[in-house]
Amino acid sequence: MNDIPKKSxxxxxxxxxxxxxxxxxxxxxxxxxxxxxxxxxxxxFERELAPNGDTxxxxxxxxxxxxxxxxxxxxKTYQNKILLVSFFFASCETVCPLMNNYISQNIYREFHKDTxxxxxxxxxxxxxxxxxxxxxxxxxxxxxxxxQFLTGSKTxxxxxxxxxxxxxxxxxxxxxxxxxxxxxxxxxxxxxxGIFETETQNDKSATIDAVRALKLxxxx
Numbered sequence: 001m002n003d004i005p006k007k008s009x010x011x012x013x014x015x016x017x018x019x020x021x022x023x024x025x026x027x028x029x030x031x032x033x034x035x036x037x038x039x040x041x042x043x044x045f046e047r048e049l050a051p052n053g054d055t056x057x058x059x060x061x062x063x064x065x066x067x068x069x070x071x072x073x074x075x076k077t078y079q080n081k082i083l084l085v086s087f088f089f090a091s092c093e094t095v096c097p098l099m100n101n102y103i104s105q106n107i108y109r110e111f112h113k114d115t116x117x118x119x120x121x122x123x124x125x126x127x128x129x130x131x132x133x134x135x136x137x138x139x140x141x142x143x144x145x146x147x148q149f150l151t152g153s154k155t156x157x158x159x160x161x162x163x164x165x166x167x168x169x170x171x172x173x174x175x176x177x178x179x180x181x182x183x184x185x186x187x188x189x190x191x192x193x194g195i196f197e198t199e200t201q202n203d204k205s206a207t208i209d210a211v212r213a214l215k216l217x218x219x220x
Contacts, residue, residue, distance in 0.1 A: 039213065057191045062076070063152075081117065085185075095181055101141075102204075107208065114146075119143075124170075
């Protein structure tokens, strides 16, 4: 009786190895390259219909403030930039240092070399947060020119927080200081595209994913 040679199981082994090893590697590569960020981010807050049929979205109002270098800045200073906006005050010992350290170690570290992205931190205590104070604060966070710390008119800053960036608690806090751990994502058309917490690993992933998705919108 002739022996029938058995087929080698090598191809099956290779197939299983590919599923176990190859697919996770491909998934990671897709995540890193941003290919999976094909879903367009929502545009936040109310909208109106113009007479010509175009949609008018809520946008951030212009301002004139001073950064940590003593330079006068307006919204046009950051034209054609994606903005990540937060509100804080330098003497805060609770919410603000936790938030800014989180931003520094996670979100800023991810995008600090990207010249199309600017971080803006508005002081809610402009009477005490002079440019010199803010510059020292920025140095402690190893912040470069892509992370601007702004001070100026308290009324204007609080109006921006309440009505432009829609920070919870800002509208009722004109007589005092308010805390916020929110990070607001603003696109190049000055529309708000996301509001994120600054606490957990999930917050980090959600924020980074949203920024990458927004960047991808401008590449299409």
